Amino acid sequence: MVKYYRTDDRKIYEFSELTQGIWIDMINPTVSEGEEVAEKLNIDIQDLLAALDEEESSRVELEDGYTLILIDIPTTEIRHDKEAYTTIPLGIILTADTIITVCTEETSILQAFVNGRVKEFSTKKKLRFVYQILFRVASAYQTSLRVIDKKRTEIEERIDDDTEDIDLIDLHALESTLVYFATSLRANAVVMDRLTRYKRLEQYPDDKDLLDDVIVENQQAIEMTSIYRDIVNGTRELMSSVIDNRLNNVMKTLTIVTLVMGIPTLVSGIYGMNVNSKWVPFANVPFGFGIICILILVVCAVMLIVLKKKKFLKKTARRLTMQPIARRNLATAATKVPIATISCRRLRLIRKSWTASFSLLPKAGTYPA
Numbered sequence: 270m271v272k273y274y275r276t277d278d279r280k281i282y283e284f285s286e287l288t289q290g291i292w293i294d295m296i297n298p299t300v301s302e303g304e305e306v307a308e309k310l311n312i313d314i315q316d317l318l319a320a321l322d323e324e325e326s327s328r329v330e331l332e333d334g335y336t337l338i339l340i341d342i343p344t345t346e347i348r349h350d351k352e353a354y355t356t357i358p359l360g361i362i363l364t365a366d367t368i369i370t371v372c373t374e375e376t377s378i379l380q381a382f383v384n385g386r387v388k389e390f391s392t393k394k395k396l397r398f399v400y401q402i403l404f405r406v407a408s409a410y411q412t413s414l415r416v417i418d419k420k421r422t423e424i425e426e427r428i429d430d431d432t433e434d435i436d437l438i439d440l441h442a443l444e445s446t447l448v449y450f451a452t453s454l455r456a457n458a459v460v461m462d463r464l465t466r467y468k469r470l471e472q473y474p475d476d477k478d479l480l481d482d483v484i485v486e487n488q489q490a491i492e493m494t495s496i497y498r499d500i501v502n503g504t505r506e507l508m509s510s511v512i513d514n515r516l517n518n519v520m521k522t523l524t525i526v527t528l529v530m531g532i533p534t535l536v537s538g539i540y541g542m543n544v545n546s547k548w549v550p551f552a553n554v555p556f557g558f559g560i561i562c563i564l565i566l567v568v569c570a571v572m573l574i575v576l577k578k579k580k581f582l583k584k585t586a587r588r589l590t591m592q593p594i595a596r597r598n599l600a601t602a603a604t605k606v607p608i609a610t611i612s613c614r615r616l617r618l619i620r621k622s623w624t625a626s627f628s629l630l631p632k633a634g635t636y637p638a
Contacts, residue, residue, distance in 0.1 A: 270296045271306065274383065276391045281383065292392040293369040294379060297321070310335070310364055320360030320371040327358075327456035329463045336363040336467075338399065340460055341453035342378055342406050343413045351439075354413050354446045356453040359406070361399055368395045370402075378405045396472050400479045403461065407486035410454060414493050417443055418500070425504050428511055437512075440505040447498045454491045461487060525581060529572060533565050 273284040274292040284291060287309055295302070298318070307314045316337045319325050330337040338361040346355050359378075360371035370379060379402070381387050387401055421443055424436045461484050540549060540561070551557035576582055 271298055271302050272296075274392060276393065279391075281385055281390070281392075287367070289366045290393040291367050292382075292398070293367060294383070295369065295371045296375050297373050298371065306369070310367060310369075312362060312364070312369075317360075317362065317369070317371065320358040321373055323357060323373070325358045327453070327460050329460055329467075334364060337361075338363070338460060338464075340403065340406060340457050342372075342376060343409050343450065343453075344374065344376060348442065349438075351442075353442055354417065354450070356449050359402075361402065363395050363399070368392065368398055378402065378409055381405060394476075396467070397476050397479065399464075400476060400483055403457070403483045404479065404486060406457070407483060407490050410450060410490040411486070411493060414447075414450070414490065414497055417446060418497050421497070421501050421504055424508075428508055434512075437505060437508060440501055440508065444498065444501045444505065447494055447501060451491065451494045451498065454487060454494060458484070458487055458491065521581065525576060528576075529569050532568050532572070536561065536565055 272294045273287065274281050274294060275284055275288065275290055276282070287293070293306060295306070295317075298306075298321075300314075300318075303314055303318045306312070307317045312335055313332065316330070316332065316335075319337065319339060325339055327340045328337075329339075340359050340361070341356040342359045343354055344357050345352050347353070348355075357373055359376070360369075362369040362371070372379070382390055382398075382401075387405070390398065390401060392398060421440065424439055427433075427436065461480070464480060465484075551560055554560065573582070
């Protein structure tokens, strides 16, 4: 699908043909549509449709008569019957009089320009338009990161009560998404650094300040991704420790039951041997069966008292699950701070605090002394 837009008097209008100062928005275009636009603007068809390849990396290429800019933007997809985040390429091509955007799907980043929700937007100021797109891309990454951390928090809140194996799979999916985000954001940072030295088109006085803001927002998104990766990794290890600890408690309970039930089994086995009754204690004594049962109960009670003093009857789940409360408060505090006010230095301090808190976690399979 190919649409033509142009701004006049700070309002955007849709056109039906190619004119000067036009913005060509191509959403998953066909080969014939790409060839038509490429022929009109004298652009290589491979460069025009490069963004349709999901494996294309972010880069800037200067060609004769036009400039190709490829960046990665966040989007959602259905993965294992659940909505998950991923990244797709967005192509931006600059010519002397035209700007072209190419993407495999309709994205909210460009729809904000179509719907007129971006201030000081003009299709005639092409470099500023590019910087505004990059700024919204960085903001979209930050918004997606907050959603990812919210999902992680929901999983972490179930650790005490209703932890399941599917939660570990969900955490792994979140961690994979953060890896994709980190890779894409670093590649976008290289593109932005290249644009700081871009001299082919005219830059307006405010364009440089806008590009500086874009670089700061992108760097902040990189720092957020790194921090959230550490937090998700810590939550996954914590959940694994909780599951291992619960398994240890189950095995310990079964061991105690086996020890206690072994006493009646031993006594009944001895009395079940085919020997002369005169050699069997309480065989000819009135109420001998009751006396034997009472003795068995006494021995079992003594064994339970000994096990209790040795603290084998004390579960370790409470000790293990009390410490995530501090971690949850720390992670929640990190996510509740307004993103615009978090500096890179404060983000690094939060990550160090999280690492120090997670170091208090006892290893799986250990019991309190």
